[in-house]
Amino acid sequence: MSVKSRRSLLLVSGALLAVAAVAVPVVVNTASADPASANQPRIVGGNKASLDDHPYAVYLADTGGNQYCGAVIVSSTAVATAAHCAKAVAKQDVRVVAGREDKRTNDGQVLSVSKIWISKGYNDPTQGNDIAVLTVRGQLDYRPAKLPDSGDPSVYREGTQATVLGWGRVADGGDRSDYLRSAQVPVIGDKDCNSDYDVYDPKTMVCAGYADGGVDACQGDSGGPLVVGDTLIGLVSFGDGCGKAGKPGVYTRVSAYVDDIQQQANPRLLG
Numbered sequence: 001m002s003v004k005s006r007r008s009l010l011l012v013s014g015a016l017l018a019v020a021a022v023a024v025p026v027v028v029n030t031a032s033a034d035p036a037s038a039n040q041p042r043i044v045g046g047n048k049a050s051l052d053d054h055p056y057a058v059y060l061a062d063t064g065g066n067q068y069c070g071a072v073i074v075s076s077t078a079v080a081t082a083a084h085c086a087k088a089v090a091k092q093d094v095r096v097v098a099g100r101e102d103k104r105t106n107d108g109q110v111l112s113v114s115k116i117w118i119s120k121g122y123n124d125p126t127q128g129n130d131i132a133v134l135t136v137r138g139q140l141d142y143r144p145a146k147l148p149d150s151g152d153p154s155v156y157r158e159g160t161q162a163t164v165l166g167w168g169r170v171a172d173g174g175d176r177s178d179y180l181r182s183a184q185v186p187v188i189g190d191k192d193c194n195s196d197y198d199v200y201d202p203k204t205m206v207c208a209g210y211a212d213g214g215v216d217a218c219q220g221d222s223g224g225p226l227v228v229g230d231t232l233i234g235l236v237s238f239g240d241g242c243g244k245a246g247k248p249g250v251y252t253r254v255s256a257y258v259d260d261i262q263q264q265a266n267p268r269l270l271g
Helices: 190-196 254-265
Strands: 007-012 015-020 046-048 057-061 067-075 078-081 095-098 109-118 132-136 161-166 181-188 205-208 225-228 231-238 249-253
Touching (some): 057 161, 067 231, 067 254, 078 254, 161 231, 181 190, 205 231
Antiparallel strands (some): 007 015, 057 067, 067 078, 078 132, 095 109, 109 132, 161 181, 161 225, 181 205, 205 249, 225 231, 231 249
16 A cells, blocks of 8 residues: 655756645536636546635645645634645745635735744654644735634544545646635544554544545645535545545544644734
8 A cells, every 4th residue: 555645746946846735636517617617627526616615725836836735724824734735845935825716817815924833743644743834924815714623523523524625636647627626525434544544543634535435635735624614624634546445535633733723823812
């Protein structure tokens, strides 16, 4: 079994840089799609999504505008993402792109980053603690996601339907989406996930997907949000391929890091 944070290659500042990234494989309903989206690659599992419904979904780009990871707004000054995304590009070259549903447009905001916090326990996605908080220069003009209540495990109950969001590849090794897309995936119980991945840690990870595969995150959207309603329960972390049967997506369990996120996202409120 090959377990890895789904990586892609970007040409940054003249050097070939390995960048961790995961995307959401989805399907476009061509009967109702507009002409531009009708030409997008299709894979069963989701649909084009709207920032009207998910204004907290953002992506990370380099100074050349190349999208390499997803992220999620957690306050007016901060976004959460995967630690391996935060380490993939130098801080001065990271840009947070918010309010841009179609990457080909100039909509929304592009903000640089003043500070990066990475969980002290992070070494590799498969070892857990795959979470980072990026403080932006300026203010994000979009509504943040809600953080889970650590005392309420209901959002992690097996079978709970969650939504994963991203702009990445629509198939393993395939083209990246120009649009924000979403896919519905059920939360998988810890016992089942541990049987799928022997590196699974129920304290810091959560799995979501279908036993038969077909719906998953993929290259281009690591760090992107997994939400139940508007509550952030996970960040895309790693997996074995994209949409393989018996190989669900593995996400950072956000409830384990609520205090850390709040401290980084709202430092003044917490002293």
